[in-house]
Amino acid sequence: MTATETHIDRERRIAKRERLLDRLRGLDSLLVAFSGGADSAYLAWAAHQSLGDRALSVTALSPSFSQHDRQQVEDLVSQTGLRHEFIRTNEIENPLYVANNADRCYHCKTELFAEMETLASARKFAAIAYGVNADDLQDFRPGHRAAKEHQILAPLLETELTKSEIRELSRQENLPTWDRPASACLSSRLPYGTPVTIQNLSQVERGEAILRGLDFRQFRVRHHGEMARIEIAPEELPRALEMNLTETLAERFKRLGFTSVTLDSQGYRQGSLNAALFRK
Secondary structure (H helix, E strand, O other): OOOOOOHHHHHHHHHHHHHHHHHHHOOOOEEEEOOOOHHHHHHHHHHHHHHHHHEEEEEEEOOOOOHHHHHHHHHHHHHHOOOEEEEEOOHHHOHHHHOOOOOHHHHHHHHHHHHHHHHHHHHOOOEEEOOOOHHHHHOOOOHHHHHHHOOOEOHHHHOOOOHHHHHHHHHHOOOHHHHOOOOOOHHHHOOOOOOOOHHHHHHHHHHHHHHHHOOOOOEEEEEEOOEEEEEEOOOOHHHHOOHHHHHHHHHHHHHOOOOEEEEOOOOOOOOHHHHHHHOO
């Protein structure tokens, strides 16, 4: 419990945790969509605690899933003993996904849930769940529509768990994801209307590996054609603005094929590319 947290906050969080575990115990068996982020990791852990081997966490591998994220998943599985498998999804073969319109996530999640339904049918799993939480409803997330269409359970949302509560519960269980920076698929770095290609995704992945190698923690490489726009968390931005580092970033990003590199003075903000959807 943090210094600013009240006793009521703590009791409310504990009550939500118990409701979540009770909800999961009531299922015969469960597949969990597990991306490696804090939310899906906590759901995967809770399902494992509640159902044991009757729970299976599933991670989809595709060109939009970075090697770094895969390693994060493998590390968590190794540390927690989760029952886990990787599967392949082929959303990049869908022209509607590649077009990268505002409903891109809908097509991605439709592919994921269809593959998970096939697996659930073959293995006799009773249900499928994913890690949407109560805060996610405040953002533009067309993937939720796909989840409803496929009747995917949302246990964290059902129990009204927020992102901060999930992080605190994860910390208490010593899950390494408790303070993992917010993450998303590589395609989310491309402005709507920019086609999703292997080359674009590779440039983003390699660019973010550069930032990670320079010990930045929260960032995004936004792909604007020949220009890379780098967003770095405001608290880390002063170091990025140091002249030598700025020159280093420009030089290394140009080697990736970008002709210009800009450091966004507003810093990292989640879903910044969604702002274009709401401009009049």
